[in-house]
Amino acid sequence: MRRLFLNAHLLDHANGLNAKGGVLVDDSRIVAVGPQVTNANASPGVAVTDCKGHILTPGFIDMRVFTGEPGNEHRETLASASLAAAAGGVTTMIVMPDTAPVIDDAAIVDYILRRARDTAIVRVAPMAAITKKLAGEQMSEIGLLKEAGAVAITDGRHSVANARMFRRALDYAKDYNMLVVQHVEEPTLATGVMNSGEIATRLGLGGIPAAAEVIMLERDIRLVEMTGAKYHAAQISCRASLEVIRRAKAQGLPVSCGVSVNHLVLNENDIGAYRTFFKLSPPLRTEADRIAMGEGLADGSIDVIVSSHDPQNPDTKRLPFAEAAFGAVGLETMLAAALRLHHAGTVPMARIIDALTAAPARILGLEQGRLAPGAPADLAIINPDHSWLVAEDKLSSRSKNSPFEHTTLEGRVMETVVAGRTVFAYHP
Amino acid sequence: MQHRKCYAAPAKALARLKAGLTNKFTAIPAARRDPASFINPKNPPPLPPARISTTHTTLMTSRPAQILKGQHLLSIEPLSPQEITPLLDLAETYVVQGRRAYKRQPLLKGRTQINLFFESSTRTQGSFEIAGHRLGADVLNMAANTSSLSKGETVMDTAMTLNAMHPDILVVRHHASGAVELLAQKVGCAVINAGDGQHEHPTQALLDALTIRRNKGRLEGLTIAICGDVLHSRVARSNIILLQKMNARVRVIAPSTLLPSAIGNLGVEVFRDMREGLEGADVVMMLRLQLERMNGAFVPSAREYYRFFGLDEQKLKYAKSDALVMHPGPMNRGVEIDSAVADGVQSVIREQVEMGVALRMAVLDALSRNLPQEQN
Numbered sequence: 001m002r003r004l005f006l007n008a009h010l011l012d013h014a015n016g017l018n019a020k021g022g023v024l025v026d027d028s029r030i031v032a033v034g035p036q037v038t039n040a041n042a043s044p045g046v047a048v049t050d051c052k053g054h055i056l057t058p059g060f061i062d063m064r065v066f067t068g069e070p071g072n073e074h075r076e077t078l079a080s081a082s083l084a085a086a087a088g089g090v091t092t093m094i095v096m097p098d099t100a101p102v103i104d105d106a107a108i109v110d111y112i113l114r115r116a117r118d119t120a121i122v123r124v125a126p127m128a129a130i131t132k133k134l135a136g137e138q139m140s141e142i143g144l145l146k147e148a149g150a151v152a153i154t155d156g157r158h159s160v161a162n163a164r165m166f167r168r169a170l171d172y173a174k175d176y177n178m179l180v181v182q183h184v185e186e187p188t189l190a191t192g193v194m195n196s197g198e199i200a201t202r203l204g205l206g207g208i209p210a211a212a213e214v215i216m217l218e219r220d221i222r223l224v225e226m227t228g229a230k231y232h233a234a235q236i237s238c239r240a241s242l243e244v245i246r247r248a249k250a251q252g253l254p255v256s257c258g259v260s261v262n263h264l265v266l267n268e269n270d271i272g273a274y275r276t277f278f279k280l281s282p283p284l285r286t287e288a289d290r291i292a293m294g295e296g297l298a299d300g301s302i303d304v305i306v307s308s309h310d311p312q313n314p315d316t317k318r319l320p321f322a323e324a325a326f327g328a329v330g331l332e333t334m335l336a337a338a339l340r341l342h343h344a345g346t347v348p349m350a351r352i353i354d355a356l357t358a359a360p361a362r363i364l365g366l367e368q369g370r371l372a373p374g375a376p377a378d379l380a381i382i383n384p385d386h387s388w389l390v391a392e393d394k395l396s397s398r399s400k401n402s403p404f405e406h407t408t409l410e411g412r413v414m415e416t417v418v419a420g421r422t423v424f425a426y427h428p
Numbered sequence: 429m430q431h432r433k434c435y436a437a438p439a440k441a442l443a444r445l446k447a448g449l450t451n452k453f454t455a456i457p458a459a460r461r462d463p464a465s466f467i468n469p470k471n472p473p474p475l476p477p478a479r480i481s482t483t484h485t486t487l488m489t490s491r492p493a494q495i496l497k498g499q500h501l502l503s504i505e506p507l508s509p510q511e512i513t514p515l516l517d518l519a520e521t522y523v524v525q526g527r528r529a530y531k532r533q534p535l536l537k538g539r540t541q542i543n544l545f546f547e548s549s550t551r552t553q554g555s556f557e558i559a560g561h562r563l564g565a566d567v568l569n570m571a572a573n574t575s576s577l578s579k580g581e582t583v584m585d586t587a588m589t590l591n592a593m594h595p596d597i598l599v600v601r602h603h604a605s606g607a608v609e610l611l612a613q614k615v616g617c618a619v620i621n622a623g624d625g626q627h628e629h630p631t632q633a634l635l636d637a638l639t640i641r642r643n644k645g646r647l648e649g650l651t652i653a654i655c656g657d658v659l660h661s662r663v664a665r666s667n668i669i670l671l672q673k674m675n676a677r678v679r680v681i682a683p684s685t686l687l688p689s690a691i692g693n694l695g696v697e698v699f700r701d702m703r704e705g706l707e708g709a710d711v712v713m714m715l716r717l718q719l720e721r722m723n724g725a726f727v728p729s730a731r732e733y734y735r736f737f738g739l740d741e742q743k744l745k746y747a748k749s750d751a752l753v754m755h756p757g758p759m760n761r762g763v764e765i766d767s768a769v770a771d772g773v774q775s776v777i778r779e780q781v782e783m784g785v786a787l788r789m790a791v792l793d794a795l796s797r798n799l800p801q802e803q804n
Contacts, residue, residue: 196689197689197690198689198690198693198694200688200689201665201688201689201690201691201693201694202665202694203605203606203627204605204606204624204625204626204627204628204662204665205605205606205625205626205627207688207689209689273606273609274605274606274609274610318582318584318610319582319583319584319604319610320583320602320604320605320606320607320610320625321604321605321606322604322605322606322625323604
């Protein structure tokens, strides 16, 4: 099927596109893109979509998505997560290995891919475990996992704390050109439940110092220096970490990092009176750290924005703060929340889109994430000025633990296209 | 002090009541003294019970004045001095009442008070229980080890189960910070925080303030040193907030490992040395150091802790000569406090316990004034 998207504001930083124009799609791929694509390309048999001057970008690639499949389907399945993804313009979900059983075996990678093919409406690619059962002790079969379709390795919510183990994983992964993704947090120092400081003291909650993150990140950078493996810090949350990343990049090391959209727009004050939807890992930090994250994103020190979508239900969230689970859903609100930085004038729109599309594609070596002839026809049509209320009953995710509930966000994905087919269209 | 509006029985009748006399010609109906008569539906609900004032007696028909603005007492944080002072004044009247032979004043007759303790407690639970009984409430104790709390039921489920029994007042202690507040969101009755994790213990701070005020005549301008395990202490947090609201100067003294991060932002002066911290103090408030925290985890040993942070007669000399010595209990003698000091002339530790009952009666009274009343 041929489709024609007209009257769009094309935005693809990586390909230097920032102009009015259109996109012509044949079956699942883009065949032409640019100002030259106009009504003249219309012909019988071509379905035309009028983008009404809205922004058209590549579909988003979210590098950090937790689902409950297999093992905790009551929280989220690949299917329900994909509905949320489509509603948020995410056309490729990179799912984490923290499932039950853990994605530490080629057969489970295969299971995920087949389940996604059969049930999900967006693309799904798994990251596999660095260590078996995420226990941090024995290396998983990195070569076989890659062959089965894993796009990178990570221990998900866990850090590989043992330096010798992590060094070997980096060395071995390098031979297979496999990206190693780390949750940067020194577990023996991160025993608390929120950012360490005055608010934690007032609430009587255990604190997680920023140093827990910085120590692990600095250690990892030393090991990358030693091994030369490709390394990605899944999320950073504080200014000190940003400086470590900047130094490593200035040194020319193969290092990249991400930030969750929550850490770009929220801070520790949002916890208020023990609101568990704001209990995140890494924890929400100070306002100064939040501002630093915006700066790091703007200048490209921070490569990607992730949703860190982590569905939790009342059983794990409606508890005293210290006993509640970490995590928040975010696939559906990622773009709209990130656009706060655009509206505030701190990060240009083009950089935000880049951090959601071309940057993760480059880091993971995916062919998606660009508007170019031959690229997969994964598209998102965005109205950056449309405001909408985040309502629990309207969220597609099976879990409703959104820190943005009852919040009005500005910016809305109007339509999401995966492989040339519309998987989501917004009807207010 | 603002005069409380109050119901009062004629003085003669009161005298008879206190003397245990019964006289059918006096104005006090038997129903006021005999709880059993309440169960009989033929017996109409009694008139509002007599309210005894030690300051003055006047006949009033309106409801007693509101003291606390909120429905619950969850923390000191939202209280204003305009709430704290009248509450302490009210507690003073219960101190007098508690020293009488006949201690009951059934203001809470017909009310149900449930003491829900997820964390074991002897003195706080006992204190609330006595306070409730003295005010004539029906008091039920629920402890974690005897209820479904130990069978994996969540705080919220427990709250909703108890709520269905229509208690009027829930007194809750829980080991997690914020748990009492969470529970309060799901119940219709008044909730009193009897200690939540490392967050707050409001009635302890209030009874400490009452004890200090009785001995020093004021709170304003006093220098109060809080010493010991501030990191894990909800008592310390509530006291820091309350005493500063009442314009006292608060110091904390502890080794760095037992101080929470950014404690200085709470407005206190921070000391790591007892001699410096106690210099010129009007009140020395010691905190308990739990056994599991003194074996190398937070401090190297009880011996070393006692040497540098235990309050003995020598260290006490650095404080003012008339400084009060306080401890929320239970004490570790020979760890944070020396017996000679704990039992010495400057110690008001036993008085704190007495004030605990009176203060909790005042809190129960104040909160019950905000409860929905029976419509006639």
